Amino acid sequence: MNPELCERRIIHEDRLQIARDYLGRYAKLESMSDLFKAMADPGRLKILLALDGQEMCVCDLAALLEVSESAASHQIRILRTMNLVKNRRDGQVLYYRLVDDHVMQLARVARDHVTELAQGR
């Protein structure tokens, strides 16, 4: 066992308690980080933005990202698994679309954050 993990140094016991209580109110913390993980790749983020307001198929998205259809399909599978997109079959073609508006809300806040920082806050 690591001694550093046992005899632990804590300066602000009160703040630690506040943080623990607060984290208790965020029950699905793992799922939340999974959601961010899904959006943490430029390619997947492009896919999500491309699906804002329209349905697209795998081959379209592969063309957009300039990757193989297999690679695109793997990325899309992650987005499906994380419940960000869903699909609808029309004959041979699977059309992908966003599950809800949360994704775009996240994208907008993220864009605001990075643009504000670029302007020196």
Next chain:
Amino acid sequence: MNPELCERRIIHEDRLQIARDYLGRYAKLESMSDLFKAMADPGRLKILLALDGQEMCVCDLAALLEVSESAASHQIRILRTMNLVKNRRDGQVLYYRLVDDHVMQLARVARDHVTELAQGR
């Protein structure tokens, strides 16, 4: 060169063009995915939530996450690099705090997303 990347199959040229134009308006796409990457780890997400409304030092955060102070410091460095937190020195202690409110906005939307999905939308 991969032939699949050259003779590309595109079904919806119009939608592809819409997506390309739309992505053009998201200039800082890499920075956006970096921001999500920073929040894509449960430990770092805990740190960010813990800092909602209060300052904490590295040893507090290490205690909260139950990891070594070195590990906590490495995680915090990522949050600093991605401009999510900043610090203030008071003597020997470095106090960390959130840069702005965007982080908490993101956390709230993410929480709403995962709780709604858990309830079957």
Next chain:
DNA sequence: TTAATATATGAACAAATATTCATATAAGGT
């Protein structure tokens, strides 16, 4: 100025993630 505290950082290793290639499945056409 020596020692102690608080934190940062570099390097090595371990674990997770992404990409590629080959193959599988599912629908539609012939």
Next chain:
DNA sequence: ACCTTATATGAATATTTGTTCATATATTAA
């Protein structure tokens, strides 16, 4: 039934990310 199209998936490899351990730096106290 057989072939083609559209997409999914498994396995192997390549890349990225996280953790640990040792060491470095900065501030304060003795």
